[in-house]
Amino acid sequence: MKTQVAIIGGGPAGLLLSQLLDLQGIESVVLERHSREHVLARIRAGVLEWGSVEVLRNAGVGERMDTEGLLHDGSVIVWSAKHRFLIDTRRYAGRPMMAYGQTNITEDLYAARDAAGGTIIDEANDVTPHDLTGNPYVTYEKDGEQHRLDCNYVAGCDGFHGVSRASIPESILQTYEKDYPFGWLGILSRTPPLPELTYANHERGFALASMRNPMLSRYYVQCPLDDDVDEWPDERFWQELKSRFPEEIAAQIVTGPSIEKSIAPLRSFVAEPMRYGNLFLAGDAAHIVPPTGAKGLNLAISDVFYLSRALTQFYDNGSTDYLDRYSDMALRRVWGAARFSWWLTMLLHRFPDQGAFDHRAQEVELDYIASSEPAARSIAEQYAGLPFEE
Numbered sequence: 001m002k003t004q005v006a007i008i009g010g011g012p013a014g015l016l017l018s019q020l021l022d023l024q025g026i027e028s029v030v031l032e033r034h035s036r037e038h039v040l041a042r043i044r045a046g047v048l049e050w051g052s053v054e055v056l057r058n059a060g061v062g063e064r065m066d067t068e069g070l071l072h073d074g075s076v077i078v079w080s081a082k083h084r085f086l087i088d089t090r091r092y093a094g095r096p097m098m099a100y101g102q103t104n105i106t107e108d109l110y111a112a113r114d115a116a117g118g119t120i121i122d123e124a125n126d127v128t129p130h131d132l133t134g135n136p137y138v139t140y141e142k143d144g145e146q147h148r149l150d151c152n153y154v155a156g157c158d159g160f161h162g163v164s165r166a167s168i169p170e171s172i173l174q175t176y177e178k179d180y181p182f183g184w185l186g187i188l189s190r191t192p193p194l195p196e197l198t199y200a201n202h203e204r205g206f207a208l209a210s211m212r213n214p215m216l217s218r219y220y221v222q223c224p225l226d227d228d229v230d231e232w233p234d235e236r237f238w239q240e241l242k243s244r245f246p247e248e249i250a251a252q253i254v255t256g257p258s259i260e261k262s263i264a265p266l267r268s269f270v271a272e273p274m275r276y277g278n279l280f281l282a283g284d285a286a287h288i289v290p291p292t293g294a295k296g297l298n299l300a301i302s303d304v305f306y307l308s309r310a311l312t313q314f315y316d317n318g319s320t321d322y323l324d325r326y327s328d329m330a331l332r333r334v335w336g337a338a339r340f341s342w343w344l345t346m347l348l349h350r351f352p353d354q355g356a357f358d359h360r361a362q363e364v365e366l367d368y369i370a371s372s373e374p375a376a377r378s379i380a381e382q383y384a385g386l387p388f389e390e
């Protein structure tokens with residue numbers, strides 16, 4: 001088989017890339033390790049920057065997002081049981097945020113690819129890219145048979161544990177990594193969410209109240225890394241969650257049975273460069289950020305926007321200008337979001353080695369942000385997402 005762009009990974013990055021390329025008349029094949037059901041069962045991100053909303057609309061997958069997504073002016077931070085601060089993206093960055101689940105985005109992208117007759121090969125095993133600095137091709141196994149896919153370019157959209165980044169020689173790849181000594185325990189419940197997406201810094205640990213739609217809520221609490229979900233029956237979760245919010249907010253939380261419950265570790269990771277020969281990395285394959293800043297999916301979308309533009313330029317007129325600048329351009333946005341996500345994580349969580357001084361310093365920093373317009377503007381501008389480069 002032959003195509004122009006072989007895309008490894010059928011998560012949001014890979015599917016969106018194939019959709020954007022198709023709109024420009026560029027052929028691609030998506031190779032996904034898991035079944036479609038598996039991919040669609042993952043509950044992950046929920047908050048979109050306005051730039052991401054526009055990319056999805058331009059990709060022709062904005063319709064359901066525009067009817068079902070929840071627009072909001074920003075998100076709220078609460079601390080010391082009484083203080084409240086709105087990260088006012090509409091006021092300071094001129095843009096609202098959109099709550100719309102990654103699961104829905106993935107469904108919308110699958111539907112669009114199916115409608116356009118796109119090729120997505122799921123349950124593809126042993127996907128392996130070859131000859132990345134020459135004439136690239138990808139081999140894989142499907143239903144017990146070996147296949148070879150020849151291509152001009154390979155897009156590595158296969159997430160943090162994929163094969164793409166691992167196929168870049170160690171002598172070329174530089175990685176930067178930071179682990180955090182806790183995880184997020186998240187649940188989904190068919191209950192009405194709080195009116196505002198609310199982050200809490202509390203002495204018992206971080207908590208977050210988020211939303212998917214008017215009858216679907218997503219909540220998280222910071223938990224020890226070695227906790228098991230079985231140790232967290234729903235009752236314990238709700239009690240712990242409520243204890244971390246000020247009383248009047250806790251009183252508004254509507255509880256109900258969880259329909260999903262999982263623990264995710266927090267990690268910062270950046271790999272440089274995001275290109276090796278004819279291989280281009282995009283999304284979690286190249287970088288991971290802790291979810292505190294809600295940036296992971298947004299970065300995947302901005303990488304894909306840059307990469308699709310670069311490939312379009314190449315297939316339009318043979319220029320490799322954008323392809324040559326892809327890694328540097330994408331990494332500037334990635335590092336901005338990596339720094340912001342790290343900073344917000346440090347500000348909002350309780351670390352096991354922190355003492356009373358550190359806690360007071362966190363509270364004083366939150367008080368400062370709430371009382372200083374330049375500080376409020378700075379956090380809102382970063383939360384809203386930095387603009388795409390021309």
Ligand code: RFL
Nearest residue numbers: 009011012013033045046158159283284294295296297298
């Ligand atoms: P994905 O979604 O991991 O998809 C990669 C796909 O590649 C497949 N794959 C392979 N296929 C073929 N061969 C191989 N060898 C393969 N290895 C892997 C996988 O099966 C998978 O289908 O990466 P992608 O597309 O780059 O998308 C990135 C996002 O999923 C991720 O950044 C976000 O979910 C992060 N994130 C959030 N981001 C936001 O922007 N806003 C948020 O509010 C937000 N909240 C979150 C989050 C991530 C979380 N977790 C669980 C890590 C909340 C949580 C709890």
Ligand code: PHB
Nearest residue numbers: 045046210291292293294
């Ligand atoms: C979510 O809704 O899953 C969510 C919202 C905000 C975050 C992280 C996750 O910062």
